[in-house]
Amino acid sequence: MIALEHENDLVAGIDIGGTSIKAVLCSGEDLSVLARASAPTPRGGQAMIDTSAGLIRSLTGNTEGRLVAAGLGAAGVIDRSTGTVVAASDSFSGWTGFPAGQALRDALGVPVRVDNDVNAFIRGEVRAGAAVGARHALGIMLGTGVGGALWLDGELYEGLSGAAGEIGHLPGYGDLPCTCGGTGHLETLASGRSISARYRELSASSPVTSQEVALRARQGDPHALSVFRTAGQALGHAVLVGLGLLGLGTVVVGGGVARAWDLLGPAIEAEVRREPPVSGIPVHVVPGKLDADAVALGAAAQFSSDGSALANA
Numbered sequence: 001m002i003a004l005e006h007e008n009d010l011v012a013g014i015d016i017g018g019t020s021i022k023a024v025l026c027s028g029e030d031l032s033v034l035a036r037a038s039a040p041t042p043r044g045g046q047a048m049i050d051t052s053a054g055l056i057r058s059l060t061g062n063t064e065g066r067l068v069a070a071g072l073g074a075a076g077v078i079d080r081s082t083g084t085v086v087a088a089s090d091s092f093s094g095w096t097g098f099p100a101g102q103a104l105r106d107a108l109g110v111p112v113r114v115d116n117d118v119n120a121f122i123r124g125e126v127r128a129g130a131a132v133g134a135r136h137a138l139g140i141m142l143g144t145g146v147g148g149a150l151w152l153d154g155e156l157y158e159g160l161s162g163a164a165g166e167i168g169h170l171p172g173y174g175d176l177p178c179t180c181g182g183t184g185h186l187e188t189l190a191s192g193r194s195i196s197a198r199y200r201e202l203s204a205s206s207p208v209t210s211q212e213v214a215l216r217a218r219q220g221d222p223h224a225l226s227v228f229r230t231a232g233q234a235l236g237h238a239v240l241v242g243l244g245l246l247g248l249g250t251v252v253v254g255g256g257v258a259r260a261w262d263l264l265g266p267a268i269e270a271e272v273r274r275e276p277p278v279s280g281i282p283v284h285v286v287p288g289k290l291d292a293d294a295v296a297l298g299a300a301a302q303f304s305s306d307g308s309a310l311a312n313a
């Protein structure tokens with residue numbers, strides 16, 4: 001247990017992504033972001049932690065506050081009790097099996113907690129973003145892939161394996177092959193990678209990023225519009241499943257692809273309106289508010305029980 005002793009007590013949050021590591025320094029009192037920094041992601045577990053610790057030190061060096069804890073969010077399966085990375089994609093070399101929490105604790109000398117990045121995203125949005133105060137929420141992150149996380153009864157719900165809420169790899173969305181080896185998963189229609197691939201197939205164009213597909217959709221390109229409509233429909237279906245199964249009234253959609261909310265939002269809403277939930281529960285599907293800070297801030301929020309105090313460290 002860490003007691004908040006001084007109003008200058010600070011909590012750091014780290015987001016280890018495939019291309020960059022982002023750090024935020026937050027007020028321990030209300031999680032407001034006081035400073036941020038980032039650096040390219042190096043290769044290897046210890047190198048990633050060294051870079052993370054260096055970013056935090058560069059931020060705390062410029063303040064009078066005292067660092068009391070640090071939270072870390074990273075892709076992959078994380079054992080939250082030990083802070084060890086249980087499984088990670090090939091894009092993170094030397095990461096699977098790495099005791100990330102212990103290494104960052106050794107480097108900084110403060111308590112550290114580690115969580116999966118999508119878990120951190122929904123925690124951040126519930127504590128300080130688009131879903132402040134929500135008791136129940138589904139978080140969907142649209143990046144290269146599709147991640148999901150569940151917030152139930154005011155806390156993260158992990159399920160048996162720690163992977164509850166991972167809706168990206170649920171079937172029922174057509175017959176395209178998924179990156180995981182499965183077929184017809186939500187990710188095959190709604191991830192950045194699949195938006196690029198679907199557009200390329202339809203338009204027979206050279207490869208473009210999902211951001212470029214969004215630009216073309218806004219210019220009226222029918223293939224680009226169709227790809228985003230299909231992604232939105234699939235996400236709307238996922239929202240309805242979450243609502244029907246768990247009574248979730250709030251869904252927060254984040255990640256890079258969600259920046260095309262002008263395209264995705266209406267398609268999601270149309271799908272939800274087409275098959276309104278039998279329960280009659282109103283559903284709010286909103287884009288994330290914290291943008292690039294979401295994962296780092298949500299990682300820091302592991303040390304904040306309600307955004308007003310540090311607890312349970």
Ligand SMILES: [Zn+2]
Pocket residue numbers: 168169170178179180181182183185187
């Ligand atoms: Zn899959």
